[in-house]
Amino acid sequence: MSDSSEYDSDDLAEDFEGLAVDNSPPRKYKCGVCKEVGDHFINDCPTAAETGQRTPYQGKRRCFGQYQCSSCLRLWVSSRSWANTQQACQDCKVYVYPHRQRPLYKPQGMDDVCDLDKNHQQQLCRRCHRLGHSCVQ
Ligand SMILES: [Zn+2]
Ligand SMILES: [Zn+2]
Ligand SMILES: [Zn+2]
Numbered sequence: 804m805s806d807s808s809e810y811d812s813d814d815l816a817e818d819f820e821g822l823a824v825d826n827s828p829p830r831k832y833k834c835g836v837c838k839e840v841g842d843h844f845i846n847d848c849p850t851a852a853e854t855g856q857r858t859p860y861q862g863k864r865r866c867f868g869q870y871q872c873s874s875c876l877r878l879w880v881s882s883r884s885w886a887n888t889q890q891a892c893q894d895c896k897v898y899v900y901p902h903r904q905r906p907l908y909k910p911q912g913m914d915d916v917c918d919l920d921k922n923h924q925q926q927l928c929r930r931c932h933r934l935g936h937s938c939v940q
C-alpha cells in the first residue's frame with residue numbers, strides 16, 4: 804500500500820491510521836478497555852470511542868504496556884507506556900494503543916522487559932513527539 808517511503812514521516816503513519824483495518828485481532832487478544840476478547844483491536848474499540856478512554860490505564864504515571872500491531876500483528880512491550888498514548892509498530896508505523904498495561908512498581912517477572920528502555924524509540928512514541936524529547940528523562 805505504501806509506495807517506497809516507509810520511513811518518510813509520521814504524517815504518513817497518521818494517514819494510515821485512519822484507514823479501516825480488515826483483519827480482526829488474534830483470538831486471545833483482549834481489548835483493555837471493554838475487555839472483549841478476540842473481537843477488535845483496542846484502536847477500534849467502540850467503547851473507547853464513546854468514552855474517550857483509549858487505554859486500560861488512566862493515571863498519570865508511566866507503566867508497562869503491551870502493544871500489538873493491528874497490521875502485522877507484531878507484539879511488543881514497553882516500559883514507557885502512558886495513558887491514552889499510542890506507540891507505533893516499528894515495521895509498519897501503525898500507531899496502536901496498548902491493550903494491556905500494568906504498573907511499573909509491580910513488575911511481576913517482567914524485569915527483563917526493563918532493558919527495552921534503552922531501545923525506546925522516540926520516533927515511535929506519541930508522547931515523545933508531544934514533548935519534543937524523550938518521555939522519560
Ligand atoms: Zn474494546
Ligand atoms: Zn506492524
Ligand atoms: Zn516516549
